[in-house]
Amino acid sequence: MKQVTVLFCDIVNSTAMTERLGAEAMRDLVSSFLRESLAEVHRYGGTAPQFTGEGFMALFGAPRAYEDHVRRCLLAALAIQRALGADASEGARLDLTVRFGIHTGPVVFGPLGEKLPMDFTAIGDTANVAARLQQAAEPGTILLSEATRRLAQSFARLEPVGPLTLKGKGEPMAAYRLLGVSHRRSGLRESGSGHLTTFVDRYSELAVLDNFLRQVENGRSQTIGVVGEPGIGKSRLLAEFRQQLARGRVTWVEGRCVSYGTGIPYWLLLDLLRSNCGIVETDTQEAISEKVHSGLREVGMDPEQDSPVLLHLLGIGDIGGSSALSNPEAVKTKTFEIFHQLSIKASSRRPLMLVLEDLHWIDKISEEFLGFLAENAPDARIMMLATYRPGYRPPWIDKSYAGQTPLQPLSRDDSLLMVRSVLSAERLVGVVTEEIVAKADGNPFFLEQLALHAGEAKNLRSDLMVPDSIHDVVMARIDRLPDETKELLQTAAVIGREFSSHLLSVVWKGPGSLEARLRELIRLEFISERVATEGSTYVFRHALTQETAYGSLLERHRRTYHGAVGSALEELYGGRTEEVAELLALHFGRSDEAEKAVDYSILAAEKSQRHWANSEALTYFGDALRRLDSMPVTEPNGLRRVDAVLKQSEVQYAVGRYAEHIRTLEEIRSIVDKTKDPRRRATWHYWIGLLHSVGGGRPEVAIKFCREAAEIASASGLDEIDALAEACLTQVYVVAGRLRDAIETGERALASFEARGDPWWAARTLWFLIMAANYLGEWDAALNYERRALEHSIAVEDPRSKSVQALGLWRMGSTYIQQGELERGLQCCNRALALAPIPRDAMMARAAIGYAEIKAGRVDAGVEQLTEALAWFDRSDHRYAYLRYALWLAEGHLRRGDRASARPLIDEVLNTSRRMGYLHCEGLACWLMGDGLAAEAAPGAEDYVERALRILEEVDARNDLARAMLTRAALRQTAGDVATARQLLNQADAIFRALGTRDEPARVEAAIAALDRNSPIPLLAERR
């Protein structure tokens, strides 16, 4: 028994037409109709064994088994319609009206390869139903039976008609009119009916899946993993589940991870996108763009708004000017937002089934997204259904809404059943079956392979005894192939689990017909074919088959093939190599072509970095550098090394691996010094300078590097690099406590970026300037900078880009909080947090919130927040930020009288900042130390506070200076020097008022009142 899809087609009203045209003309017309139609039938792999007067019957799925016989049949019917001129745009070729009936069902066949029985009786009932449907069809329409509809629902657009009462059939029956077939790529096993094996067991697992789906239907999103060894039947279970779903119950969307995709950012998300929009390798940029647009439109999203980022990820298009690409974080946020929305919208009409195959090979970003989606769509009707091998832990594993169902080996009885469904009855030898069942250990893939092996082997007994492990079984089957065909399979394995005939034909140089060999491989069930209008794609039926074929290649040959695949890809993608940078890096990386391997690794790294896939980017850079180690030391290779190191600076800065990258930069110093290229030399200098400053290095060193960079750049007229160097210098000056210098340098760089129209670096420079302005206590200037930064961010990005908004908001909040506008500050920071920024920004916002709580008198809550934030910065190597927040936390401890907790923090800041020369930090630490000691009436307080005043005066941190004056006033009062105390208070008051600080004047007032009453002036720290 085999499942096939039968199509009947005939000309409507042929008698009347014959009368009108005459018999001869009619005969001509009919024969052109048959010629055109049969051409389409053959194109989609069907056969037409029967003619019926003015029509014909065609079969799909026999004698050659196709998994997707339903799809092929529908595509053929539509193509015939088009060919006959139903499609007016192509110009009517034959003025004919035809109608179609289609039905899917079992037919009886002998063993594989036997001749097809041509008579109706063998095809029996299945053909009858199709014929009757055709008779019932309106002229010009294609009617499908319920059985076909069930298998086609995922990709066909249908409209119910009927129920129809068919001639010779008692019961009325449901029928559907075919409106179209979507371009979406079909799932690997969309019909599930092309299998030779009968589905066994697994009914309880199906029930589990169904249960989860019910929960989803009740409006609770769920995730479930099907976990099991390779070949245990995960994919098959999903295929069966899909098949049993009632019509229109879910929207089924499928994506698959591949073994080499782990390091390719966004792999799974892009696979989902590609498969859903029907994007294929041979598509032009315009075609891809069009498909993405219509995919978005279909779910009611705005393509104008949302397609740019997606196209960017697909490697084409630009998001409104290249500068936007320099903020990969925004790209990621935006992508998550779009996929999130896509999922939500897609799930609004009916539940969305997100099928995620082979998750153990997932890439980091897609994994992060899945976690994000699982967390952020609790009420959406989304079911994530994943398969993976044991050992993998999906991101949602610990959640209450997540389930996991392990697949156990098949029982003995079920194993027997399976083997019998593969082996034809005559060959079924009891002993052999037993042997297979014993060897396969209940693994369906092994059972199937062993049974196929037994079926192919000439001498059953002796052949079967040899191979033991599944690898050997698969290998033995591969080895039985004719040499050329075997080589073809191995070549295909180099390309990957999935390969297009197009790419394969470029790589494969063997003799004979490629097509014929592929057919042979399909017949032997090594691979299966997916048809699409754009040409065929082939898939290894099982990952293990591909792995085995790949593993069987000699290393030497593998390298050659990989090189050939790389070159073929280069050719295929012409000017669009960026799109497939990762694949090029992969293939050349495993080939002998070292230079290309390095160049494409760097290209792939830069692409990853733009996608905010930092760890993947670092891996690619690492690959490039490792490869270079084994290459001759030539000048071009030296420059390659320099590029690989310099270009990873942005990532290393983002992930905060400052010290490590400084070392790497030092390693290439001698090559950089030798090179005549000023651009590379200057770039090297400003990066190392910037990293020194934030990573806890000495500011003088950092300043020197940045200055040197600026000099090299301006000597060569590289204005842009000059500005970059100055932007970095701004940050370095802030750390050094040279706040006025920072402002001056930053303003210069800013003007240059603004003139050049580089909003990203303009915004970044502004962020450095804001720090300087805050430290100076110049709140208005800081707020002004913030507004400008926000404007630039909007120019850089899509205006709703959340990450940039978040960044702007917490900075603004932080200024307000330091100014004493606590409520406003809190609002800004909370809004920033609501935008779900990246961890670093979230921590900065929380630190600021903590400080606001402390200032507002909710000290315990504030201390808690800050403690957490501080621990994060400590772990993440953000040395300078750590010191800053340590001071805020220490202030919190002091305010609640917990001097024991404050002391070690202050000591640490004091030691580090003295050692490194962080002047401003040192001043603040001295002040807090003095204030704490004063509260304990301990000696030395005055020394510290005086030192603090000197330093704060020097760096011109006026707000901090005034705060320290209050402490000093208290100390003078204790010493009986009321006049100086009063003078200090007046001075502080004037400063606060000039700066516009909101909360401090009240403290000054309280201090003056205390002085007047002759009671102790309150310190910052609670007195003992």
Ligand SMILES: Nc1ncnc2c1ncn2[C@@H]1O[C@H](COP(=O)(O)OP(=O)(O)O)[C@@H](O)[C@H]1O
């Ligand atoms: N329950 C089952 N009954 C019959 N055949 C099965 C069953 N489960 C799996 N198979 C067959 O075994 C082979 C391997 O199954 P597959 O689902 O691809 O494994 P996995 O996805 O776990 O690696 C497939 O050809 C499949 O049709």
Ligand SMILES: [Mg+2]
């Ligand atoms: Mg699978």
